[in-house]
Amino acid sequence: MAVTGAGAGSGNGRPAARIPELPTRLAQACRLQALERPPVWLMRQAGRYLPEYRALRERHTLLEICAQPELAVEVTLQPIRRFRPDAAILFADILLPVVPMGVDLEFAAGEGPVLRNGVHEPADVERLKPVDIEDSLAPTLRTLRAVRAELPADIAVIGFAGAPFTLASYLIEGGSTRRFLRTKTFMYRHGAAFDGLMAKLARVTADYLLGQIRSGADAVQLFDSWVGWLSPDDYRDFVLPHTMLVFDAVRETGVPAIHFGVDTGSLLELLRDGGGEVIGLDWRTPLAEGWRRVGYDRGVQGNLDPAALFAPTAEIERRTRAILAEAGGRPGHIFNLGHGVLPETPLDAVQAVIDTVKSWENPE
Numbered sequence: 001m002a003v004t005g006a007g008a009g010s011g012n013g014r015p016a017a018r019i020p021e022l023p024t025r026l027a028q029a030c031r032l033q034a035l036e037r038p039p040v041w042l043m044r045q046a047g048r049y050l051p052e053y054r055a056l057r058e059r060h061t062l063l064e065i066c067a068q069p070e071l072a073v074e075v076t077l078q079p080i081r082r083f084r085p086d087a088a089i090l091f092a093d094i095l096l097p098v099v100p101m102g103v104d105l106e107f108a109a110g111e112g113p114v115l116r117n118g119v120h121e122p123a124d125v126e127r128l129k130p131v132d133i134e135d136s137l138a139p140t141l142r143t144l145r146a147v148r149a150e151l152p153a154d155i156a157v158i159g160f161a162g163a164p165f166t167l168a169s170y171l172i173e174g175g176s177t178r179r180f181l182r183t184k185t186f187m188y189r190h191g192a193a194f195d196g197l198m199a200k201l202a203r204v205t206a207d208y209l210l211g212q213i214r215s216g217a218d219a220v221q222l223f224d225s226w227v228g229w230l231s232p233d234d235y236r237d238f239v240l241p242h243t244m245l246v247f248d249a250v251r252e253t254g255v256p257a258i259h260f261g262v263d264t265g266s267l268l269e270l271l272r273d274g275g276g277e278v279i280g281l282d283w284r285t286p287l288a289e290g291w292r293r294v295g296y297d298r299g300v301q302g303n304l305d306p307a308a309l310f311a312p313t314a315e316i317e318r319r320t321r322a323i324l325a326e327a328g329g330r331p332g333h334i335f336n337l338g339h340g341v342l343p344e345t346p347l348d349a350v351q352a353v354i355d356t357v358k359s360w361e362n363p364e
C-alpha cells in the first residue's frame with residue numbers, strides 16, 4: 001500500500017504523508033478531472049436493506065460489528081459484491097470516537113443511539129478526554145486497511161467522520177432529536193463552553209480522519225448531517241471555524257474530502273467556505289442550482305431523493321438520468337442519493353440507480 005509515515009502525526013495534528021496512488025474514479029472526480037461518466041456510490045449502501053447485513057445483525061450488535069474488523073470488512077464489502085458501485089464506505093459509525101472521550105454509547109433497538117454521560121452543563125466539557133486514535137480506534141483503522149487491501153485499485157475506499165456540530169448535538173441531546181433545542185439552548189447560554197466542546201470535537205475528528213488517510217482512505221467524507229437546522233448566522237458564529245480546522249488538516253494530506261449535510265439549502269456557500277473539494281447536496285436543492293452556488297471550482301455530490309427508490313424502475317432510471325443531465329458532464333460530479341439509503345429500499349432499485357449511472361455516457 002502506498003502509504004508512508006504510518007504512525008507519524010498520531011494525535012498531534014501533523015499531516016499524514018501520502019504518496020499518490022493511481023487515482024480512483026472517485027478521486028479523479030474530486031479533483032475535477034474529466035471522465036466519461038461520474039463515479040457512483042450511495043450513502044448507507046451497507047445496512048439494513050441488505051438481507052446479508054440483517055442476517056449478520058441477528059448474531060451481532062452494531063457496536064460488535066464495528067469492533068471486529070473481520071465483521072466490519074464483510075459488511076463494508078456486501079454492497080460492493082452485489083451492486084459494484086465505484087466506492088466502498090468504511091463500515092463504522094460517526095459516534096464511535098465519543099466512546100474514548102468518556103461517553104457511554106448504546107444503540108437501542110428501534111430508537112437509534114443513546115448516549116449517557118454526555119454534555120449537560122459546561123463542566124462536562126472539561127471531563128471529555130483527548131483521544132489517541134491509533135489506540136482507541138484501532139479496529140476501525142484495521143478495517144479500513146483490510147478493505148483497501150481487498151478491493152481492486154479502481155474501487156475507492158471512503159473514510160468518514162461526524163463533524164463537530166453533529167457530534168456535539170448527540171453529546172448534548174443524548175440521542176437523536178427533531179428540534180435540537182437542548183443543543184441550541186447550550187449554545188446560546190454557554191457560548192464559551194460550547195466553543196470549547198466544538199474545539200475538542202474538531203481535534204478528535206481531524207486526528208481520526210488523518211488516521212484513516214494513513215490507513216489507506218482514497219477520500220474522506222465529513223458528515224455534518226444536522227447542521228441544516230442552524231441559521232446562517234449561527235453557522236458562521238458557532239460552527240464554521242471548527243469545520244475549517246478539520247478540512248485544513250485533511251487538505252495537507254492531498255486526499256480529497258467531501259462535505260455533507262442535510263437541508264443545507266440556505267447554507268451552501270458557508271459549507272463551501274468551511275471546506276471540502278466536494279460539497280454534498282440533498283434533493284431539496286436542484287443539482288444545477290446547488291453547483292452554481294457552490295462554484296465550479298468545487299465538485300458536488302448527490303442528489304437523488306432516497307424515496308425515489310420506491311418509484312417504478314423506469315421512473316428511477318428517468319430521475320437518475322435527469323440528475324446526470326443537470327450535472328451536464330461537467331467534471332466534479334459524484335452521483336449519490338441526497339441522504340442515506342432507507343432500510344425498506346428494494347434491492348433492485350439500488351441496482352437500477354448504479355447501472356443507470358455506469359451505463360451513461362457523457363455526451364460532451
Ligand code: CP3
Pocket residue numbers: 042043044045046047048057062089090091092093094095107111112113160176223225340
Ligand atoms: O454504509 C454506510 O453508510 C457506512 C456506515 C455508516 C453507519 N453510520 C452505520 C450505521 C455511516 C456512514 C454512518 C453515519 C452516521 N451515523 C450518521 C451520518 C449519516 C446520516 O445519516 O446523516 C449519523 C447521524 C449516525 C448516527 C446513527 N447511527 C443513527 C442516528 C443511527 C440510528 C438510526 C438508524 O438508521 O437506525 C445509527 C445506527 C447505524 N449506523 C446503523 C448503521 C448501518 C443502523 C443499523 C443497525 O442498527 O444495524
